[in-house]
Amino acid sequence: MNKMDSAVPGEQNVSYRQIGKPRTRIDSPGKVFGKTPYAGDYVMPNMLHAKVLRSKLPSARMTRLDVSKARDLPGVACVLTYKDLKIGTVATDIPAQTGFRRRDTDQQILVDEIVRYQGEPIALVAAESVEIAEHALSLIEVELEPVPGVYDVFEAQKPDAPKVFGDDNIVASYKVRKGDVEAGFAAAETIVENTFRTQYIEHAFLEPEVGLGWEDEQGVINIRTSTQAVETFRYIADAIGIPHSKVRIRGALVGGGFGGKCDVTVELYIALLTLKTGRPVRLGYTREDSFYGHGKRHPFIISHKTGFAKDGRITASKIDITSESGPYAFMSPYVLMYATEAGPGPYLVDNVHIDSRSVATNNMYTSAFRGFGATQACIAYEQQMDEAAKVLGMDPIELRRINLLKTGDAIATGFEVQSAVWTEECMDRAWAALGEKPKDEGAIRYGHGIAAYQQGYGRMIWLHDTAEGWVGVEMDGTVVVRSGMTDIGAGQTSSLAQIAGELLGVDMMDITVYNSDSSTTPLAGTSSATRGLYMSGNAVRNAATAVRNRLAARAAQHFGVADSDIDFADSRVFVASDREKSLPFKELIATCASEGIHRSELAIFRAPFGDWIDPETGQGQVHPDYTYGAHAVQVAVDTETGEVTILKSVGAHDVGQCVNIAAVEGQIEGGVAQGHGYALSEELIYKDGCLVTPSLSEYLCPTSMDSPRIECIILESRSGLGPFGAKGIGEPGHTPAASAVANAVADAIGARVHDFPLTPEKIARAVSATRDNG
Amino acid sequence: MTNVKTRQLSVNGVKRTVDAPANETLLETLRRIGAVEVKCGCEKGDCGACAVLLDGEAVDSCLTLTGTVGERAITTVKGLGGAENPHPLQTAFADLGAAQCGYCTPGMIIATQSLLTNDTDTPDEADIRLALSGNLCRCTGYTKIYDAVLDGARAMREAEAAK
Ligand code: FES
Numbered sequence A: 001m002n003k004m005d006s007a008v009p010g011e012q013n014v015s016y017r018q019i020g021k022p023r024t025r026i027d028s029p030g031k032v033f034g035k036t037p038y039a040g041d042y043v044m045p046n047m048l049h050a051k052v053l054r055s056k057l058p059s060a061r062m063t064r065l066d067v068s069k070a071r072d073l074p075g076v077a078c079v080l081t082y083k084d085l086k087i088g089t090v091a092t093d094i095p096a097q098t099g100f101r102r103r104d105t106d107q108q109i110l111v112d113e114i115v116r117y118q119g120e121p122i123a124l125v126a127a128e129s130v131e132i133a134e135h136a137l138s139l140i141e142v143e144l145e146p147v148p149g150v151y152d153v154f155e156a157q158k159p160d161a162p163k164v165f166g167d168d169n170i171v172a173s174y175k176v177r178k179g180d181v182e183a184g185f186a187a188a189e190t191i192v193e194n195t196f197r198t199q200y201i202e203h204a205f206l207e208p209e210v211g212l213g214w215e216d217e218q219g220v221i222n223i224r225t226s227t228q229a230v231e232t233f234r235y236i237a238d239a240i241g242i243p244h245s246k247v248r249i250r251g252a253l254v255g256g257g258f259g260g261k262c263d264v265t266v267e268l269y270i271a272l273l274t275l276k277t278g279r280p281v282r283l284g285y286t287r288e289d290s291f292y293g294h295g296k297r298h299p300f301i302i303s304h305k306t307g308f309a310k311d312g313r314i315t316a317s318k319i320d321i322t323s324e325s326g327p328y329a330f331m332s333p334y335v336l337m338y339a340t341e342a343g344p345g346p347y348l349v350d351n352v353h354i355d356s357r358s359v360a361t362n363n364m365y366t367s368a369f370r371g372f373g374a375t376q377a378c379i380a381y382e383q384q385m386d387e388a389a390k391v392l393g394m395d396p397i398e399l400r401r402i403n404l405l406k407t408g409d410a411i412a413t414g415f416e417v418q419s420a421v422w423t424e425e426c427m428d429r430a431w432a433a434l435g436e437k438p439k440d441e442g443a444i445r446y447g448h449g450i451a452a453y454q455q456g457y458g459r460m461i462w463l464h465d466t467a468e469g470w471v472g473v474e475m476d477g478t479v480v481v482r483s484g485m486t487d488i489g490a491g492q493t494s495s496l497a498q499i500a501g502e503l504l505g506v507d508m509m510d511i512t513v514y515n516s517d518s519s520t521t522p523l524a525g526t527s528s529a530t531r532g533l534y535m536s537g538n539a540v541r542n543a544a545t546a547v548r549n550r551l552a553a554r555a556a557q558h559f560g561v562a563d564s565d566i567d568f569a570d571s572r573v574f575v576a577s578d579r580e581k582s583l584p585f586k587e588l589i590a591t592c593a594s595e596g597i598h599r600s601e602l603a604i605f606r607a608p609f610g611d612w613i614d615p616e617t618g619q620g621q622v623h624p625d626y627t628y629g630a631h632a633v634q635v636a637v638d639t640e641t642g643e644v645t646i647l648k649s650v651g652a653h654d655v656g657q658c659v660n661i662a663a664v665e666g667q668i669e670g671g672v673a674q675g676h677g678y679a680l681s682e683e684l685i686y687k688d689g690c691l692v693t694p695s696l697s698e699y700l701c702p703t704s705m706d707s708p709r710i711e712c713i714i715l716e717s718r719s720g721l722g723p724f725g726a727k728g729i730g731e732p733g734h735t736p737a738a739s740a741v742a743n744a745v746a747d748a749i750g751a752r753v754h755d756f757p758l759t760p761e762k763i764a765r766a767v768s769a770t771r772d773n774g
Numbered sequence B: 001m002t003n004v005k006t007r008q009l010s011v012n013g014v015k016r017t018v019d020a021p022a023n024e025t026l027l028e029t030l031r032r033i034g035a036v037e038v039k040c041g042c043e044k045g046d047c048g049a050c051a052v053l054l055d056g057e058a059v060d061s062c063l064t065l066t067g068t069v070g071e072r073a074i075t076t077v078k079g080l081g082g083a084e085n086p087h088p089l090q091t092a093f094a095d096l097g098a099a100q101c102g103y104c105t106p107g108m109i110i111a112t113q114s115l116l117t118n119d120t121d122t123p124d125e126a127d128i129r130l131a132l133s134g135n136l137c138r139c140t141g142y143t144k145i146y147d148a149v150l151d152g153a154r155a156m157r158e159a160e161a162a163k
């Protein structure tokens, strides 16, 4: 761990007792002892087991659907088809959190006539056992007549293409117009053009989707599920036709999310079946269901045309971005916005021209994945920088240095970032950590690669994001935090305990955090968009501060000092200027309780609110703030087999302020491993809309054999908008990793593979092409 | 249910009588009788989340038929220790941040215990990477797991030496 101690623009010379320390998380003991109940571990008496029948074809017309045999099977409680639904559609936008609902973006819940992707649900079954439910699925008679689909984003934009979405298959489109791009190219000494492609990616969270629903004594449909968003109760209520107040989502600690548990999946089917049968219903996806049953990461095709002056300065950047949405909108418009905003990368570019669009096809639908489009943008702009350095004959680090945004500069959308921009320091530190490049030996060649990035954290400001949090002190001096935020494994709840503990002088292990219950914990929004710590951390900070202030006032009265002279630590309250004067925290609490002094607080945190960026120019503010950093990688490439071994992988990031260093490192390390897989091995392959890699033996996530020890360099500018000056790191740690791998491979073999993933076959082919040319 | 047989299983030192169909996997049986600390990630032997010890040897319980277990002792992560008597690996995994979502953790700890007791009590990083190659983790990037295994192994050797 390295800290930056100079040039701190934020709060200076502050020392914390718990914040910033590598603490054991409050959720860790339960996990290592096997005591933590996950959503799939709950059962209820009289519970039914559910299964989903899916379309085997990606584009079809359903000509017959007969469920009578399935309904007649003993042990089957309920079979639902589109004919049984009161409301046939569910929102794919995010009204659940924001009230926004774009027009024409709802999705059919069950196929009523047209199948638009392989795996689209046709019928739901609830039965006395999983075996009976499976048997019932096999008795459902479905006839699907194939209809011509479209499986390529360029084909889909042709006038005569089959229409999957609207009348032109365009789900969203944006543009950025800044400065004068033609003048910029005219002034350029060198122009570099490249097109980069990325693939479909699976989240592969280790815990497949699962939930258990039941109706309670008030007629509320309760659903215990594994989700990143308890606010989905609103979607579900709308879709099953009951009031919002009659659906309750209770989360559990989540077995991995990475964006893949933001949209509604099992919980809607559970709600429908529970409502229909009046009995508890459990639905657990198999791994295969999970491959077919939730939205994937968007493939992108990104073309860069970049003008450079003689000294390497970028004079103009023209970027064309196409993403694939699949047949339904889901997060595609927002993901495209992120990619557009991030288009030119963390560089100062006066002349920018970006056109972007998200295109519907009959391949699997796509939605949120860690990085949310900014990662794909990075894969393009950082490979482009290395290709440009090669053409210009410049060192890739120096080319970046000349162009990097500095604190206070305007980004592509014209917004001047207020927090520290320490990309250069991060780049230099990460690069230096690689050390000397080993000498090539025979067929083995070594390469170094760097990638810098910019990633927004928090929601886009026109979504008017808020989070609530509650903090209260018990009579024995222990503390309770309530937050609707879900905990997807990054230590979200533990960080809240640490924040409340810091402010109230109580050890985090004496703090209980109740979270992710849409009815009893104050709503805080999703754990996504790198907003968890930023939003909920600030809400809890606000609540704990209010409680602290009231307690401090009473303590000050007791000691006869000013409120500001009161300090809380180690479950005691002190006079800061005379630490001999102190009192057990518990005694202060007893006094407050007997005098009716309020020991709890419900607080709200509001992110900056703003309007949409200008639709014609793309100028304005998109995110509240940004995280910056860089990643460096050393690889060895066997030029005969195309096999890549990652030897070193170093992430350097300005996180503003660590709350829990171990958790911050964990976010970076995990994100980096996903980046390694993204670059080298992971790919969901669809052939004419049909998935050919529906298992973890065909879809290759990095194993320990593929994963070197990952190094983290953490800088703290204390300039972020999160609690104590924190910036978000959930997505940023991941964002540059894949690009750095790609640049290291290109450095090793002296050639660029433009299409992800960089499989051994593609690498070997690129090597032999350089030989043929050379 | 066809071919249901009554069997005796030893789960974490406790004798359990279970009625298990002939085609039931040990993963299904264990979760059915409440040992839900054994996790299910794929049911195909691809992820290692379901690992348990059979007489001290790690196996994927999703690939093991309950009927083939016989008298072998089944140990899950709960059988290794708990809050009162933590196993050194559990302490190391918790303290070093090796459990993020925690869903892979029971299997990881079981696979590690198998490595340390059957193969080597002084593993280097290459040994660890090989031994855990059947256990997927999507959250940690494995770095803190390597740290925890090294630290837990050291603590286990020290505990052994102190005996
Ligand atoms: S559940 Fe057994 S290996 Fe995945």
Ligand code: FES
Binding pocket: A206, A255, A256, A489, B098, B099, B100, B101, B102, B103, B104, B105, B136, B137, B138, B139, B140
């Ligand atoms: S901690 Fe989540 S899969 Fe390993």
